[in-house]
Amino acid sequence: MPIMEVKILPLGTKTASVSEYVVNAVKVLNKNDIKYELTSMGTIIEADSVECLFDVAKQMHKAALSQINRVVTFIELDERIDKELTIEGKLKSAQEKLMV
Amino acid sequence: MPIMEVKILPLGTKTASVSEYVVNAVKVLNKNDIKYELTSMGTIIEADSVECLFDVAKQMHKAALSQINRVVTFIELDERIDKELTIEGKLKSAQEKLMV
Amino acid sequence: MPIMEVKILPLGTKTASVSEYVVNAVKVLNKNDIKYELTSMGTIIEADSVECLFDVAKQMHKAALSQINRVVTFIELDERIDKELTIEGKLKSAQEKLMV
Amino acid sequence: MPIMEVKILPLGTKTASVSEYVVNAVKVLNKNDIKYELTSMGTIIEADSVECLFDVAKQMHKAALSQINRVVTFIELDERIDKELTIEGKLKSAQEKLMV
Numbered sequence: 001m002p003i004m005e006v007k008i009l010p011l012g013t014k015t016a017s018v019s020e021y022v023v024n025a026v027k028v029l030n031k032n033d034i035k036y037e038l039t040s041m042g043t044i045i046e047a048d049s050v051e052c053l054f055d056v057a058k059q060m061h062k063a064a065l066s067q068i069n070r071v072v073t074f075i076e077l078d079e080r081i082d083k084e085l086t087i088e089g090k091l092k093s094a095q096e097k098l099m100v
Numbered sequence: 101m102p103i104m105e106v107k108i109l110p111l112g113t114k115t116a117s118v119s120e121y122v123v124n125a126v127k128v129l130n131k132n133d134i135k136y137e138l139t140s141m142g143t144i145i146e147a148d149s150v151e152c153l154f155d156v157a158k159q160m161h162k163a164a165l166s167q168i169n170r171v172v173t174f175i176e177l178d179e180r181i182d183k184e185l186t187i188e189g190k191l192k193s194a195q196e197k198l199m200v
Numbered sequence: 201m202p203i204m205e206v207k208i209l210p211l212g213t214k215t216a217s218v219s220e221y222v223v224n225a226v227k228v229l230n231k232n233d234i235k236y237e238l239t240s241m242g243t244i245i246e247a248d249s250v251e252c253l254f255d256v257a258k259q260m261h262k263a264a265l266s267q268i269n270r271v272v273t274f275i276e277l278d279e280r281i282d283k284e285l286t287i288e289g290k291l292k293s294a295q296e297k298l299m300v
Numbered sequence: 301m302p303i304m305e306v307k308i309l310p311l312g313t314k315t316a317s318v319s320e321y322v323v324n325a326v327k328v329l330n331k332n333d334i335k336y337e338l339t340s341m342g343t344i345i346e347a348d349s350v351e352c353l354f355d356v357a358k359q360m361h362k363a364a365l366s367q368i369n370r371v372v373t374f375i376e377l378d379e380r381i382d383k384e385l386t387i388e389g390k391l392k393s394a395q396e397k398l399m400v
Contacts, residue, residue: 078241088240094223130398258354
């Protein structure tokens with residue numbers, strides 16, 4: 001399963017607080033019933049296919065852009081074909097090695 | 101016009117040189133007749149729509165993944181609706197202000 | 201307080217699994233007694249100053265590079281001067297707006 | 301030689317145009333007599349050491365933050381120890397393979 005992180009940065013928002021724009025983008029995931037994790041630096045999303053991930057990333061970008069004149073969206077897509085990738089699995093693998 | 105930068109990072113390659121994977125991804129752009137600029141840190145792409153940009157980003161990612169078991173792709177999408185964005189225009193705007 | 205996210209990508213690792221390199225970098229944070237949160241896509245770090253954050257980012261990069269010939273490190277630094285930024289505060293602000 | 305790309309994103313600016321902030325950050329490089337290339341999506345910097353690169357990145361971030369309440373700075377650091385990395389060398393290597 002591919003995993004994607006999306007970071008929404010609205011430009012020209014007048015104040016330095018931008019979470020209302022980010023939240024509008026994240027609501028897209030609730031509507032699409034997509035598995036995600038919100039962190040302080042972005043939104044990590046897990047889905048069955050890259051097509052699905054790119055589709056929700058596009059919707060998130062457009063949701064933010066419906067509120068403001070300019071949006072810069074950063075996306076990181078991690079996909080491997082030799083092994084299943086999941087949000088929990090990746091994190092657990094690192095945490096276990098940290099314990100040693 | 102939206103602008104996108106794509107960075108392809110193949111993981112688990114035998115050597116530290118990865119340009120052959122990057123190049124396979126960039127060839128997708130030639131096939132699709134898309135306007136792009138290759139830099140030492142990524143590929144900057146200009147297209148009429150976000151749909152088109154996401155479509156070629158997906159193709160680039162998949163082209164790299166056809167050669168190796170894992171690919172991490174970083175994407176930055178810059179779109180504004182109050183003004184036309186172009187690769188040349190953005191660069192020129194910064195260069196002119198640098199001169200002052 | 202500034203917040204930083206660090207993503208370590210070792211290139212040329214022979215296998216697609218790279219968490220052992222990431223973990224070596226994260227151990228730097230334990231040694232420095234720095235507040236951080238590990239996610240499935242990176243490490244989010246909070247510190248009193250940008251100087252401290254850049255210093256640990258450099259140490260993390262070098263720790264990974266001590267094991268492998270090439271490392272690409274992605275860093276995102278978020279700093280604002282009108283308001284305190286914390287990992288918990290940023291996340292809570294977004295989560296509360298999501299509830300509405 | 302390590303290479304770094306820096307992207308400066310000021311948040312809370314009055315308009316969607318942000319190049320004046322970016323330019324103030326880039327002027328730091330002129331003052332420090334650092335080799336760099338301006339692209340439409342960021343600034344690519346080459347220096348003898350990671351220490352030097354982190355130092356100018358910090359100065360660039362602070363230069364932008366002196367004009368606005370919040371700045372998000374994205375940094376990508378590429379370093380390999382088995383071979384010299386240069387802006388021209390990396391680009392040429394990809395361009396040559398594209399020709400084939």
